[in-house]
Amino acid sequence: MKKLLIISLFSLVIWANNCLECHKGIENIRDPHSGMAKAIAKKAEEAGFTDNSCIVCHGGNPKATTKEEAHNGTIAYFLEHEGPKEFYPDPGSAWINKNTCGMCHKKQVASQMNNLMNTEQGKIQGALWGFGWNIREHKYANYNLTNLHKRFGTTAYQNYMQQLTQKEPQVFVKKTIELPPAPTAEEVQKDPKLAAITYLRQECLRCHTASKGRSRRGDFRGMGCSSCHIPYSNDGFYEGGDPTIPKNEPGHLLTHQIQSSREAKVHIHGVTYSGIPVETCTTCHNRGKRIGVSYQGLMETAYNPTYDKHGNPQPKLHTKHYLHMSEDVHYKKGMLCQDCHTSIDVHGDGAIAGSTLGPVEIECQDCHGTVKRYPWELPLGYSEEFGRKLPNKPRGVTKTLAEYLKKGTYYDPKDGYLLSARGNPLPNVVKVGDEVIVHLASGKDLRLTPLKKLAKEHKLSQAGEVAMGQIGKHLEKMECYACHDTWAPQCYGCHVKVDYSKGKKHVDWLAVAHDHDIHGTDAAKRKTLKEHLIAGQVTETRSYLRWEDPILVQNGEGRIAPAIPGCQTTVTVIGKDGKAIVQNHIFTGTDNGKDVLAIDMAPVHSHTVQKEARSCESCHNNPKTMGYGIGGGKLVASPGDTLIIDLMTADGKVIPKKITIQKPGVDGLTFDWSRIIDENATQLVTVGHHWSLSRALNQKELDKLDRRGVCISCHKTMPDRDLAVSLMVHVAQAANVKIDNDMHKTILHKNLLLSAWVQIVGGILLVLGVLYWLVRRNKKS
Template structure:
């Protein structure tokens, strides 16, 4: 046990590898009494800036415990220890009863956070909330992926599993939030108990024997080895861009992508990867993080979030404008391709307008927004209940700040834009006068001016205020942004283009049935076809394939808050099987549209489009290019065809642009409506093996007797991956979490289809006499064409009026 603590210690505090000469093997008792932990760690950064009330409170708690800097308040340990081994065990005699019980290398670890971040007088309640929130359970990710494999237990929108067994022990009422929010959420839980369960069991680990008998159970191996490395119960993968702490430290302690320490603690090896950037908490506007004399920042950088949010829906890297691609071009000065980030290489498309540093609005400063500027404490930490999906936990909507062309944000009813199929009350939500207790205690408090804007569920957005005719968002970066209000644009008639005015203000059905980002997220990363091989056989050296099981590693915990995978270089527990992945093709432009769980039109992206191959212990293929089936989706849709379980997922892609999609990109685009790229005419031979050799063109048979299959078939796939509607039937799932998610309805598609409009006029080109009267010399520009059509419309209206 002592050895494990020692390993975890050097991992966290840096005594890995050769220590710098300035660090003594042993200090004197006088030095220990005078400096406490700084007897060895002198030069380390204070966890908060010297002027902060938090640091003052920590030091005040530390002094009676014999540590003037207060390190033991969070870490525990013995400040009178004269060696590393003595100092890094136990706690001071006068330690707080609710504080550390032994030495904790990473006080942020969720498994001991009740005695550190959540101890009495500090952030009480947060560990309970975070343990039940999606950042720890990943319940929705588990349900969505395993549904794609055809696992029965997760069909019919059931969410039975999380990374670890957990139960909501304090009832359905959230532990935080306004009374309005608590009432709203209690009702939502009653209406959707499957999406907000009261308990989760730990995700199972089938044996190899069970998997060989039922190959779709290989989905559990895939889940545990590939998908679950990002939850806050573990430190995760030691790769560029993936370095982070555990629990609270995963977000609030900075780690650079390269994983090098750049602070002043002499015990931390600055040439070893895997360490925090500096020993400082990042969070609010007041929490200033100094890295160098010329680098001081505040807030949680986007890349901290992206140490996890780079796979799945990929919303973090998409927010930065990045999409993975296989080439790594262009070459750099050394003639090499770009370095891998999160084990991938990226193509820059266009970052979200909220992220963009170069602001085009003269009233706003240069600089972009952080994830935390929109996402609330409940979005991130949870509210004490268990959430089965992202839609269940996230409380904000675009309209909460921007409103609609018909209503300012405070004029909208609660629940606007997340109706979940319900008719909303008509009462305006108004503005908030007071902040949540958590915001008052821990966050930056801004002058409310006329009032705080409210989320769709009734909580005050503490950093967004109404100030006269303006709405101001206060960013944790220290910048303040004026938020465009759509109703003000309509009243001032200051639209950027007639297209914007028509789409947002005149076609009222858009606001009633569509998410804002259905138009403004003009690109979405689309990784079509996830070909997964799970191999339980042997490699070329005869060794059985195995890989890291992140859930197994996170389930073995030690008293110091560390898990089996925490120490650098250990990589947790290995389990049988190894996953290999390939793709069919990548796209980014013109996302498909569908309906999300809230009942609104949204962009879709390929979710888990799994086609699986499983190889047993004897290196024999027991499942080849198989697709799961979705009988629950068939029942929900009431159609004859059983959809394949491969999924097109509703998504808020976080790729919003000021210039929205064109009308034609939806209304004259078969892909957008779900019919597939170019109407699904390509890649139509998936079900058959394709041979490329000398071919008898009379019958398509190979001429040589010896030939190879060039492209193996996928027997069940009789459509392109981008197709969700074929012959009027939905052929793959659209979302697995909520009953309302599905492809666009037939009525919607009929209303959108506008192909062939040109022929209303241009078919008369064959009528020389008529065409000569209507046509003019040369070629009309788009603007001239629109004006001509407008004149025709008005002329027709006048002719009809004249007949009345």
């Protein structure tokens, strides 16, 4: 009996969850009754550890009695079977998650390295372009990669992507080349264009998902899968119950729980939520196009209002200060990024796609349709034609889902799942009669009335009926957000200084990510950043910021879209001796066969959608929207001029000998940063260097758009049954006559003259009539 008791106690020591001896109070990674928790428990049971599921994700030694022993190695079973091969502090790390998350989510993990959020090809190509490399092929990335496997998705999707790959091979490359090593100061002295590599490695490449990233307010996150699926607050403090995790040290997860779909509930401080908060996405999406912070209504500012109760100004978030603008209407309705963006949008499909239009498969019309057709009546490819003629066949709906989509939350299809523009089902968007139900990850269900039904029921605003119903070309040629993105962050003039003097050095974030170990940690996680310092130090500033009335251009899909400054890079490189190798220099690049300045105006969906669209005047009456520049480009003096402000004679001669230049000129720039075409519609700068169709508006489009001083002043709304206007338009079209401003002014002038003569003749006749009446009256009396 005594012997049996000893054996039983010994068994308890062996099989008890020793992890919880130290981590007592830590949160369950998922609800114990959830499918995921049960799958993890089953894997632990297969390994012979019924009461310890921690080891399934973290590995380690479950029999150890000290921290050092416990956080080392893994059990023998996992060395021979699926599971962790070492101790993993962050099981989601891209470097080891094939042994953890990949046990269940094989497709997502298999595609992660080729995902744009990891390769950062578009960002790299864009920076190299601004530094004069003149490379359109998106061949450089954070890592050497190849297309690992066949794309996943429906047959229709795969066929669609094959066509797109053939059309845009510079974006959909077959393999990538790791960005070259950081240059030395001596190498940059010989070729200042190499400073682009320093710029990228020190500034741009810290956000990719295989790295831990920067530890600054708003930037705290995990690695790999944990980048999105583990919650981190902006201030980076742990607020859970594990006594071993410091509560006053930034850089830790908020709580030891997975955030994912509607079924994954996170419980903390009496609050329960599901889905991935928008702020998790803005950890990275706060630079470049700034779509994450813009979606929240945050617009970067040079100032830092307002004051707190202690008199302190606004703290920095993502190292910036912000204005609070109007949030995107979808954000106001409680929609998270994942409610629109599909699994392929965020995880990738396994193939390399070098720029954001590449992996993103959704369009506004996928849910909203048009005033003429419901979403399921549209053909595949609608609104992202990329210059191709689309089939007339309606895309319809589907009631089937791929197995990888069933790994997340999916819903009763009702009449069928809606399809994306590229042919994949949207698992959270279903057709119910002539309406659409959007199931949000937060737990809310939105009932959406498509535009066609709104038009039938006359529930559109008058402006909406005119813009979408009566002017059909708007829907055929324009992105919805060309009108509904009512503001966009516009950072004009990106002045980059790379300084190699006085032995200046800074962190190489790409090298930090490459320095990963068997535990899945990188140099940032291990806090060994000083081992990866490279020559040079980057400083950035800008000329000015705007947010209203973004410029319109043609995007890579062949549709009219808003544009914001991409990288309007003006380069200054300081050599070892402290002297400028290049100063305020703008390189040139080839766009549509012509040499233009490589300061880019990037087509973008800024994610600032408002229900009430921008006004007709903001496009048809605004030279900035057309591309001529703010105020027609006449308000800002030439940036190329060097500015001296001091005592001067009336004819502009500087009087003192000892002076300080107020603002050095920008080499070769003779027009305002907001100007992308001249009065002859000649493109002056790059407009989207990723996709072949991106460009400024051409003369034909400008003739249709430019109504300064004409239509809008009289035709605030297009008359629905105005015979004169209809006759003028249709007769002109039949006669192949272009009604531009000059033609319209001629017609208007003649109409005014005719009207004047009619009034004169009418007045004479009226006077004669009155005299005749008076004469008749006198005779009768």
